[in-house]
Amino acid sequence: MIIVGRAQEVPAANISDGKTIVNAVKRVLIGPDQGAPTFIMRLFTLGEGGFSPYHTHPWEHEVFVLTGEGIVKRGDGETNVSAGDFIFVPPNEEHQFLNGGKEPFEFLCIIPKGEEG
Amino acid sequence: MIIVGRAQEVPAANISDGKTIVNAVKRVLIGPDQGAPTFIMRLFTLGEGGFSPYHTHPWEHEVFVLTGEGIVKRGDGETNVSAGDFIFVPPNEEHQFLNGGKEPFEFLCIIPKGEEG
Numbered sequence: 475m476i477i478v479g480r481a482q483e484v485p486a487a488n489i490s491d492g493k494t495i496v497n498a499v500k501r502v503l504i505g506p507d508q509g510a511p512t513f514i515m516r517l518f519t520l521g522e523g524g525f526s527p528y529h530t531h532p533w534e535h536e537v538f539v540l541t542g543e544g545i546v547k548r549g550d551g552e553t554n555v556s557a558g559d560f561i562f563v564p565p566n567e568e569h570q571f572l573n574g575g576k577e578p579f580e581f582l583c584i585i586p587k588g589e590e591g
Numbered sequence: 592m593i594i595v596g597r598a599q600e601v602p603a604a605n606i607s608d609g610k611t612i613v614n615a616v617k618r619v620l621i622g623p624d625q626g627a628p629t630f631i632m633r634l635f636t637l638g639e640g641g642f643s644p645y646h647t648h649p650w651e652h653e654v655f656v657l658t659g660e661g662i663v664k665r666g667d668g669e670t671n672v673s674a675g676d677f678i679f680v681p682p683n684e685e686h687q688f689l690n691g692g693k694e695p696f697e698f699l700c701i702i703p704k705g706e707e708g
């Protein structure tokens with residue numbers, strides 16, 4: 475059955491640990507609970523000063539920025555991003571997403587099914 | 592290497608055939624050319640009166656609405672959608688996307704690698 479929902483009505487999980495992840499919430503929009511067969515659509519919101527972990531893993535991210543001003547940190551530098559930008563993080567690339575502004579920085583991040591982070 | 596780009600700067604392919612697909616363009620944001628291993632991120636823009644084909648296929652769509660007012664048509668009815676809505680079309684479900692307003696209706700549509708449409 476086709477599922478339609480409003481992203482902001484999906485319950486947000488606080489994923490902050492106060493050290494490697496700060497001021498960050500995650501919503502799984504389309505995932506195992508909806509029967510997604512191949513890949514998982516998540517929505518992340520980083521508040522002011524928020525960031526995701528600086529890490530690497532053997533699966534890819536496909537990201538699309540929805541609102542706010544963000545910074546993508548790589549092993550060799552960083553790039554500013556804003557609404558309408560896409561970001562491809564191939565497997566095994568070091569990366570981090572940071573809020574570079576005052577408004578919430580929101581982005582979709584899609585990963586293969588069975589992976590996490 | 593991490594790739595960052597602006598969606599609107601990606602060349603748009605006109606996919607309209609004037610019958611089953613009307614006033615529609617497609618941008619492949621993250622796909623085979625970028626080395627995407629598992630799934631492909633595309634951006635579709637339907638102009639006023641535009642629509643995608645009413646069809647079914649054995650792979651899923653994961654969709655996120657960016658702008659405009661759309662209609663998702665199913666075998667058993669239709670649902671209005673707008674910015675911030677997500678849509679999961681499981682494999683083998685009949686579906687169609689239509690622009691229900693005057694502004695461009697834009698949405699991301701992610702599919703498994705190796706599939707099309």
